Amino acid sequence: MKTETWTQAVRHRLDLGRLLPLGGPYDGTWITERAAARVLELAAAEVPGVRLESLRIGSAPLEPVSEPTVRPPAGALPPGPLRIEAACTVPLGKPLPETTDQLRSALLNAAAERLGLATVTADLRVTDLQDVPETGVKSRTTARAMRPAPETATARSSPAMTGTGSMRGPVRELADVVTGVPGVARLTSALGSRPVKVEDHDDPPGRRIEVQLAVARGHHPLEVARAVRTAVTDAATTDKSGPVTAAVLITETAA
Structure with missing residues (x-):
């Protein structure tokens, strides 16, 4: 069973193709x-x-x-x-x-x-x-x-998460922030991890956020990603969090 699950995960990852940079080095979007x-x-x-x-x-x-x-x-x-x-x-x-x-x-x-x-x-x-x-x-x-x-x-499309009910605490709050950004169709988990992933680290102090999402029809993917990054970094920044960085992966488009 474990081998079959691993094989399916590899096939799905290959089906996604390469993860391409969107915009420039400061856009933090793929x-x-x-x-x-x-x-x-x-x-x-x-x-x-x-x-x-x-x-x-x-x-x-x-x-x-x-x-x-x-x-x-x-x-x-x-x-x-x-x-x-x-x-x-x-x-x-x-x-x-x-x-x-x-x-x-x-x-x-x-x-x-x-x-x-x-x-x-x-x-x-x-x-x-x-x-x-x-x-x-x-x-x-x-x-x-x-x-x-x-x-x-x-x-083979990536698993979709149209709601955030399965999430808890700060992750769910950030997920709600993401889905509230115009142009976000839904959260996804194409890479097999959570659609919103938060990592706090101490050396140096800071917080890393990674978001996977689908873009709605009629919206420009890079503009949506920029809005998401701004929204989640603003929402996640506190006096104790240190610098907050956010990366966005767009897994689906409805062009």
Whole structure:
């Protein structure tokens, strides 16, 4: 039983993909690769005739990274430029450079404007050409490298916590603060730990807070995370707590 539970936890963690830095080193925010990919897939679907076959996001090679001002979630990438890698099928009858440029712009713009990712490049690989009608075309995204199919992604989505009744004391109070921030859809526990984790330490004195959450439709993930960090640090700061730092991990988006 323990082996099976451990295996399921590993599979779930792999399904989340990398933990990507959102914003800069002072923002203290990360987003799962799967959540970011969802937004990029929707942007790619706006390019007529294009079908994504795979999509990955990771650190851009040879680009400098920064030390975050707060302790990141375990295994998270350091703040720095990112690279998008995508494989796609494109339509016949349209110049290939024009189509790939359009897709590249859609991905980079969505990463920067809809999410707040510091992306510097999008490397595209065309795997096939397809004959599609000139009108009424809707591209479909499968992103097989990230998830086998939309149904599988739903089944494997991170455990949701729509309430805070199971929490007690200061943790529950902070959880209530988080869920009261506009744009927070719910708390989550994608990494297998509590959605709101508080650690007090004495050397040096201070308090560390880590929050996992889902962002509601129509809200910008980075702006929501910034508001959450401000709210929880204000709520957790006392005369005896010492410096308070907060890290936010966005595990789901409803773009």
